[in-house]
Amino acid sequence: MVTFLADGHVTSPRGWRAGVAACGIKYANRDDLALLVSDYPATAAAVFTTNAVKAAPVRYDMALMAQGHDLRAVVINAGNANACTGSDGDAAAAAMAQAVEQALDLPPQSVFVMSTGTIGVPMPVEKIVRGIAVAASHLSQDHGPAAARAIMTTDTRPKYCAVAVTLPDGQVITIGGMAKGAGMIHPNMATMLAVVTTDATVPRAVLDQALRRALEVSFNSISIDGDTSTNDTLLVMANGASPAPPITDLDSPAGSAFYAGLVAVCQHLAHAIVRDGEGATRFVTITVRGAVNDAEAKVAAMTIARSPLVKTALFGADPNWGRVLCAIGYSGATVDPDRVVLSFGGMRVLENGLPLPFDEKAAHQLLDVPEITIDADLGLGDGQATVWTCDFSYDYVRINAEYRT
Amino acid sequence: MVTFLADGHVTSPRGWRAGVAACGIKYANRDDLALLVSDYPATAAAVFTTNAVKAAPVRYDMALMAQGHDLRAVVINAGNANACTGSDGDAAAAAMAQAVEQALDLPPQSVFVMSTGTIGVPMPVEKIVRGIAVAASHLSQDHGPAAARAIMTTDTRPKYCAVAVTLPDGQVITIGGMAKGAGMIHPNMATMLAVVTTDATVPRAVLDQALRRALEVSFNSISIDGDTSTNDTLLVMANGASPAPPITDLDSPAGSAFYAGLVAVCQHLAHAIVRDGEGATRFVTITVRGAVNDAEAKVAAMTIARSPLVKTALFGADPNWGRVLCAIGYSGATVDPDRVVLSFGGMRVLENGLPLPFDEKAAHQLLDVPEITIDADLGLGDGQATVWTCDFSYDYVRINAEYRT
Structure with missing residues (x-):
């Protein structure tokens, strides 16, 4: 059984905390950096833009995911997409990950990086690194909504939700998520960032299979203007903080329940993106x-x-x-x-x-x-x-x- | 050598005449029917919409062209596309062709039919048949511009031109054309009607080859909003009224000259459609x-x-x-x-x-x-x-x- 939580968000699942900071990347007087941290190593699966022009963080994350490590954190900035920024952009993406690893004493290769905003502008790395230190210093389970606000660009509203999934054995797992994206939204992962978290225990291969299935009926079933972009990324992470047994088969009763929850979160976020489509009235x-x-x-x-x-x-x-x-x-x-x-x-x-x-x-x-x-x-x-x-x-x-x- | 004629139009080539009529199909106080007639049998080639939903006149013309007869006339109405009109629509398209054949005493299967306008509305066949009689009664070489105006729908300007092509042997052939189309313009023959006439002598197979090549670099190289439509048709007819020898090989010097003229006319008309794109400012x-x-x-x-x-x-x-x-x-x-x-x-x-x-x-x-x-x-x-x-x-x-x- 899948139930939406009142005011559920990306840090509603157990073992997830978030922090935000105002780095001044492009916007004044608002947070523009979100840091999402798991208290435990989390299995992860991700899908990236199909655009041949990929932003530096996408290149960084694709290499990261190919290595198959568990993740501990995601850092996301708004205001600068770090796209069309050449080798300096690649260095900036790596510097963001390293700054998080250092601030939180995390192992190497455990931090995922996302950027959204203007393309073709050099990244203000120092500002971002300072912001990471700020965000890391006040991580909280309550900051999920603030994180969703910090990653907005042309969005007019933050987009987040969480569901409780009651498994057949009576145990409850939680799946949360947040997303940003307004223009340039189309299937095949358009300009959209989305992060889904859960406290379920899900082996990487099962998580990957679930993500790809859920993607088809959610983010890949929406269109705002048909354009696709350089930075689009959908990431799901499972940290196992719940005592529920592992989800080892998507087609088992527990697996089906988990998948239904994942689809509910992904569809909710995808619909929120459409509802906030640039100039949308219907x-x-x-x-x-x-x-x-x-x-x-x-x-x-x-x-x-x-x-x-x-x-x-x-x-x-x-x-x-x-x-x-x-x-x-x-x-x-x-x-x-x-x-x-x-x-x-x-x-x-x-x-x-x-x-x-x-x-x-x-x-x-x-x-x-x-x-x-x-x-x-x-x-x-x-x-x-x-x-x-x-x-x-x-x-x-x-x-x-x-x-x- | 290809030269645009000042005020050239679809009846600039020798042996072509046009007539118009105000049938009152949808618009008040304007011509909405054009009849284009050749004094001699004309070879013809046509390309139709790739949309699976094809209007009745498109179905009529596809069957007509498959028979390979020479053509003598084209009748075009604006205000009703005769699309999504069922078997009554098929009968209406055939009735339009027959009305022209009778009015001008032409052989069967010699009249091509085009319609543009609202879809899903029954055709007012009687009004159109009366209009055909009117148009047939005042055919003139001077009515090319009036014909281009009669086929307009959301167009803000008529679209027509003609070129003189000086062949290597010094003889001159003329190619004229007219088109309509504003919204729903995209390659693969979007909502667009275009008729190209020439007084050159061109065997059907060569004309067909020339049309398909020219199409690629003209009408199939424009996009207004990416939609394609039910009625799109491009027709070219060669009536041989010029004394120039037949164009039997597109890659010969004479063939290349003819092709250059055809491309010039098709590109001019395609550009005119883009310039008149709905709401276009650039x-x-x-x-x-x-x-x-x-x-x-x-x-x-x-x-x-x-x-x-x-x-x-x-x-x-x-x-x-x-x-x-x-x-x-x-x-x-x-x-x-x-x-x-x-x-x-x-x-x-x-x-x-x-x-x-x-x-x-x-x-x-x-x-x-x-x-x-x-x-x-x-x-x-x-x-x-x-x-x-x-x-x-x-x-x-x-x-x-x-x-x-």
């Missing part, structure tokens, strides 16, 4: 059923989610079935237009490829709300997928015409 | 050099052209090399970030993957102009491609949130 859930298989259903759903024409129509609360049908048509998914059924907000607007009459004013009112659903049935098979996106508004243009990444 | 030429091959250069260039983040930055006159570099990074093209060189408006902003210092105010002024270039050199090989796009503005959102396709 949260849109798109479900495609009846595809030849799940993969084609997802391709069709994501193509709808990416279409600027669909997204501007949603901003206008327009049940524009034509644009949705077009998107399905060019998605590459197998489609027989004469079988397609489309609904907006539960109102059926297209059946067997032909539009149904509807009251335009009533439809507009139905869709002029913060949460919209689009349902498509391709009528071909059992394939199904759900993805989430937001609309394209005037503010999306304003924010992105003015913000320098 | 025309952007993106060139990628140094790719592993031409295909990868084009993938990288089109990915830049499609990125909403790049397009909003261009609206803001922001030389945001980071977003361009990111787009190259996720394009799938082979890229070594440490070799990439980027320029905006001729100003180099990134070299070997590292940003160069530049005066932000001067850069903004440099880019706050109607025509912008982005040049990327991947530093890996000889692959090169140029594509064209426009920016994403507030008006793009406004137009598409309000317009019902």
Whole structure:
């Protein structure tokens, strides 16, 4: 059983503490560095951006994860992505990890590094190292929310949650998480940082398998503007602070319970990113059923989610079935237009490829709300997928015409 | 030698006439039907939308072209796309062709049909048939511009041109064209109608080859919003009214001259579509050099052209090399970030993957102009491609949130 904790956060699981600091990297008068520490060695699994242009911390972490050590801490800064910063950037990422190792007397190769913010600007390493000392000096189980605030860039709200998972044997494990990300969000790990913590005991291989499965139905099922970025990273760490027995098989009852909790946290964070999409005014859930298989259903759903024409129509609360049908048509998914059924907000607007009459004013009112659903049935098979996106508004243009990444 | 004709249009080539009519399909007080007629049987080649959802006229024309007959006329209406209209739509497309055949006493299977406008609305066939009679009654060589105006939907300007091509033997052939299309423009034949006419004599197979080559460097090298549509069609017809000898080999001197003229017309029309992109304030030429091959250069260039983040930055006159570099990074093209060189408006902003210092105010002024270039050199090989796009503005959102396709 999975239950969301009231005010749960990334340090809700046992044995996790966080500290923050205001380094003055880019922003004035706010924390811009978060340090997340486990009291015990934690197994870890991570997924990184698929962009060929990878930031220095991503390169650092990929090498780190390849070595397979347990982790003890994650340090994250906002305001500077440490991307397109050359070999100085690589040195800066390593210096951040070392500063944490020294401040907390941790073993080498036990600290993961994340950066987000402007790219192409040299890292102010000294400021960050001073901030790490500050953050390390006041670690607390209560600082999870502060950590989520410290990693924000264009985000308007911090994003965090935690769930309690009751295992079949009655023991309870906790899974927490935090994320940042507003623009440039698309599957395949777009500009998004997310950290998930748990006090469960999970061998590295099982954790890795769970992460990759959960990723597909959460962060890789959202789209804000279709761009992917240099820094995206999703990290999950399990420190075993709970007395519950190890999760050794994802398909066992305990494994299924753990996985359900992991998915709940990842989906919550992914949805929070969509809801905070740059200029977003509506949260849109798109479900495609009846595809030849799940993969084609997802391709069709994501193509709808990416279409600027669909997204501007949603901003206008327009049940524009034509644009949705077009998107399905060019998605590459197998489609027989004469079988397609489309609904907006539960109102059926297209059946067997032909539009149904509807009251335009009533439809507009139905869709002029913060949460919209689009349902498509391709009528071909059992394939199904759900993805989430937001609309394209005037503010999306304003924010992105003015913000320098 | 290719020379643009002052005020050249789709009926500039010999043996072509056009007529228009106001059928009242959707718009009041304007022509919404164009009839283009050749005095002689014309060889023809066409390319259609790749969208799985194809409008009735596209289905009609695909069957027509498969039969390989010469064509005598094209009828085009605006205001109703005759898409998602079921078997009634198929009957309407056939009725349009038959009405032209009867009005002009043409042989069966000699009339091509195009429709553009709202989808999912039954075609007002009687109105259109009456309009065809009107248009057929006043065909003229002077009505090319009126025909280009009659096929407009959200277009703000008619799009037409013609070139004179002086062949190596001194004879002159003429190639004309017209197009419509504003939103939903992307390669693979997005919502766009284009007709190209010539008085050259070109066997069907050669014409088809020329069309497919020219398509790649014109209509398939533009992107407005990445969506593709149900009706897109590009048609070229050669009626042989010129005394010049047949073009039997595209790689011969005469063939090369003809092809250069065809590319000039297609690029002019494609650029006109981009310039008239919904809400567009800037025309952007993106060139990628140094790719592993031409295909990868084009993938990288089109990915830049499609990125909403790049397009909003261009609206803001922001030389945001980071977003361009990111787009190259996720394009799938082979890229070594440490070799990439980027320029905006001729100003180099990134070299070997590292940003160069530049005066932000001067850069903004440099880019706050109607025509912008982005040049990327991947530093890996000889692959090169140029594509064209426009920016994403507030008006793009406004137009598409309000317009019902």
